[in-house]
Amino acid sequence: MVLVKLFAFFREGRGKEVEVDWHEGLTAGEVIDDLGIEREDVQILLINGRHRKPETVLEDGQKLFLFPPVAGG
Amino acid sequence: MRPFCIRMRPMDLSDRYIRNQSSISVEEQQRLTDCCVLVVGAGGLGGHVLEGLVRIGVGHLMICDPDVIEASNLNRQLLALEGALGRPKVEAARERAQAINSAVELRTWQAAFPTPELVDALSGCDVVIDCLDSLEARQTLEARCHRAGVPLVYGSIAGSYIYFGISTPRNPLVAGQIGARTSLDKQLGNPYPTVAIAAGLQLQLALSVLLGRPTPDRGFYVLDLSDLTLDFVELM
Numbered sequence: 331m332v333l334v335k336l337f338a339f340f341r342e343g344r345g346k347e348v349e350v351d352w353h354e355g356l357t358a359g360e361v362i363d364d365l366g367i368e369r370e371d372v373q374i375l376l377i378n379g380r381h382r383k384p385e386t387v388l389e390d391g392q393k394l395f396l397f398p399p400v401a402g403g
Numbered sequence: 404m405r406p407f408c409i410r411m412r413p414m415d416l417s418d419r420y421i422r423n424q425s426s427i428s429v430e431e432q433q434r435l436t437d438c439c440v441l442v443v444g445a446g447g448l449g450g451h452v453l454e455g456l457v458r459i460g461v462g463h464l465m466i467c468d469p470d471v472i473e474a475s476n477l478n479r480q481l482l483a484l485e486g487a488l489g490r491p492k493v494e495a496a497r498e499r500a501q502a503i504n505s506a507v508e509l510r511t512w513q514a515a516f517p518t519p520e521l522v523d524a525l526s527g528c529d530v531v532i533d534c535l536d537s538l539e540a541r542q543t544l545e546a547r548c549h550r551a552g553v554p555l556v557y558g559s560i561a562g563s564y565i566y567f568g569i570s571t572p573r574n575p576l577v578a579g580q581i582g583a584r585t586s587l588d589k590q591l592g593n594p595y596p597t598v599a600i601a602a603g604l605q606l607q608l609a610l611s612v613l614l615g616r617p618t619p620d621r622g623f624y625v626l627d628l629s630d631l632t633l634d635f636v637e638l639m
Contacts, residue, residue: 337625337634338564339587373538373583379622379639381579395636397625399588400561403448403536 332388334361337374337397352390359384361394373399419504420460427459431614436462436506438613441525443516443544444468444534445492447593448558450481451602452532452609457500457507459610464500465524467512468492479598516544526551530609533557533570534602538580545570545577554612557623558605562591565601568623569608574638576623597628 334348350361358377362369362384369384374397377386388394420432427435438461442449445468456464471491476483482495493511500509512521516535525531531548533555535541541559548555548570555570557577570576604626611618622637 337636338627339562339591370584371587372581374580376636376638379637381638383581397566399538399583399585400559400564400566401536401538401541401585401588402560402593403444403446403534403558 331390332356332361332392332394334365334394334396336365337395338400340365340367340396340398352388356388357384358382358386358388358394361388362396365396367396371398373397373401423459427610427614432460435460435613438530439463439528440465440609440613441521441528441531442466442534443531444536445482445496446470446476446534446536447479447598448560448602448605449532449534450483450492450496451599452534452605453496453500454481454503455602455606456609457504457509459606460504461507461613463508465510465512465528466493466496467514467516467518467521468496469513469515479593479595516540517547522547522551525553528553530612531555532605532609533559534605535559537585538577538582541577542580545575549575556605556608556612558601560593560597560601561588562594563597563628564591565597565604565626565628566623567601567604567608567626569612569618574619574621576638600626600628 332350332352336344358375359369375382376395378392440456440461442453445466453466471489472483472487482492487495491513493513497511531553533541533544545555549572557570558567568576622635625634
């Protein structure tokens with residue numbers, strides 16, 4: 331199982347947290363796809379509190395945090 | 404007929420900082436007059452952040468921005484007045500700062516960070532405040548701050564959302580972010596409440612750094628004003 335925590339407008343229609351089934355070789359990008367999020371709309375991707383890229387392979391029990399672009403000032 | 408005479412009395416400003424107490428002690432207030440802060444950007448966040456620093460009484464301030472004031476700034480930017488359209492933002496910043504607190508020293512650059520002069524100025528600062536509007540510019544600024552060993556108060560906004568925190572070499576907040584397309588972000592716009600609150604949060608963090616108060620160690624905050632939820636995101 332991978333716990334996915336969503337932030338800002340990624341929560342709309344998905345909630346704050348989602349649990350997804352884990353399998354060998356599962357990447358963060360595949361989880362993003364399954365959530366109906368465009369990969370290029372992810373500005374911050376954290377796996378267990380570390381910045382990672384969508385290509386990163388997940389391990390069972392990890393936490394994936396996804397943040398959309400919020401870049402104005 | 405007696406001549407009409409107006410006598411100008413010197414202004415008594417001894418109470419200027421009295422309402423800062425007890426949030427800021429007399430000793431801390433004195434320390435702030437020796438502090439130096441660089442504000443990078445004089446738009447929505449930058450205008451409010453500068454206003455706060457000037458009113459709080461931070462003694463040495465610097466601000467840079469290449470832009471002039473446009474009509475689309477009027478919804479949220481403190482320096483944007485109808486009569487100021489077309490004027491450089493830093494020029495408006497200088498006038499406003501001087502009008503509020505003439506005891507504060509302000510240096511301005513009508514330029515985008517980084518220029519050699521700005522990089523040099525940055526290294527002498529106690530804190531830098533990120534009031535930029537793109538990830539790429541933030542990454543450049545963060546790298547320069549880390550190299551100079553100067554804490555960066557990070558803040559970025561879209562719609563009702565605010566990401567903010569204190570970036571240090573031990574707690575890099577922007578370097579690892581991915582260059583996402585920003586069309587979604589742009590669609591949300593920058594409404595006034597988000598701008599003013601984000602700037603207030605940045606000011607509070609900057610003050611904590613300047614006065615040596617406890618600050619979050621590793622991580623950053625995400626605030627959603629639509630439902631008032633605040634998350635602290637811990638980084639490893």
